[in-house]
Amino acid sequence: MSKVRVLVGTRKGAFLLTSDGKREQWDVSGPHFAGWEIYHLKGSPVDPDRIYASQSTGWHGQVMQRSNDGGKTWETVGNKFTYEGVPGTHQWYDGTPHPWEFKRVWHLEPSLTDPDIVYAGIEDAALFRSTDAGQTWQELPGLRGHGSGPHWQPGAGGMCLHTIILDRSDPGRMYIAISAAGAFRTDDAGATWKPINRGLKSNFMPDPTAEVGHCVHHVAMHPSRPGTLFMQKHWDVMRSDDAGEQWHEVSGNLPTDFGFVIDVHAHEPETIYVVPIKSDSEHYPPEGKLRVYRSRTGGNEWEALANGLPQSDCYVNVLRDAMAVDSLDSCGIYFGTTGGQVYASRDAGDHWAPIVRDLPAVLSIEVQTLP
């Protein structure tokens, strides 16, 4: 019978939640790296027992961890992230130039074909790659160097590269997203990049439709539709059907189009999920009701999914990397909250139940469907 392993990064450690394919009973392992912020963990698609983790604190900076046995044991790997060449400057919050400085790893994306290759999205925004299972890291400098880098500016959470999407159908193609610069695409395995933000409109910018400067919160893609992208922007839920060349809004009847997470059903590429959040200054669900919204039409028409979720006095947030899906026949949806709950649905969102209720604030969720 299949198994599911949920990798949970929190403000004070990592937790591994495992269950059989029924997803009724869960074992909780952790905290791993107790007391450290775990921004992200992710397993290799080709060797699921190979898991990479980003571990950091304000005191001690960045540590990188790797497991070769599904998270039972861990070993530290390389944590030296050095920008290529002279790093230069980006814009600071007040618009003045600010030197590029490494702060932390936000997102890890293992290769689709080689367990020793893994990408890291970092703050201040840049993309790094390791080809030796995390021992050493090299920047892909074409991203910062493509021309608009000096105009990028941090969002409230820092200037982070938080989304990395690999394209199974085209090994040279990759998408990334940065707050607050926008989305970018490479078609030559990271050598050169182009901004893909046409159609985005951000009213906090002097030019709301500028090529860069948009606060993209997360982007999702279904592997069977590599040209179709879904985006949760600071405000607005967006869709592109031409690999990001043009976006259009699909917020439709959402109660608010602010939010952080967005994800796609494992078997239905037009079924997508968001968690609406009241506003950019009120990071909690509207009316104190925690609701996932599902669209079976690729956007515009949304239904609230609330069965099993708190419908009063709920004021948690769901951060950008804190939703994931499994690939069992009845697709499981998972998300974590800043209140420490990890909710799961075994039926694509119709019913929800907490796996755990009282973890530290959840920063990220990834799900592995295991044989």
Place this chain on the structure above:
Amino acid sequence: MIRVVLPAHLRTLAGVRGDVELDVAAPVTQRTLLDALEARYPMLRGTIRDQVTGQRRAFIRFFACSEDLSHESPDAPLPDAVAEGKEPFLLVGAIAGG
């Protein structure tokens, strides 16, 4: 032998309990001590000082003999009591949080 006291997070990361004892060739300075510490425990690289600039991380302090040595030159000799192993060299995580 020089005695080094690590903060709890770094003891866990290095897999040690209690004080660390190091052989450090003279002259004993912050730099030679930390070089020896990182050579023994490579997983600590970058957690005390920046790997590129060598600068102490902002929320780390160096104490010894009831003195704050954090702002001393990394190449200044440490007190004799530290070099002789009579007093420990303390790495302290600054108070932070709420």
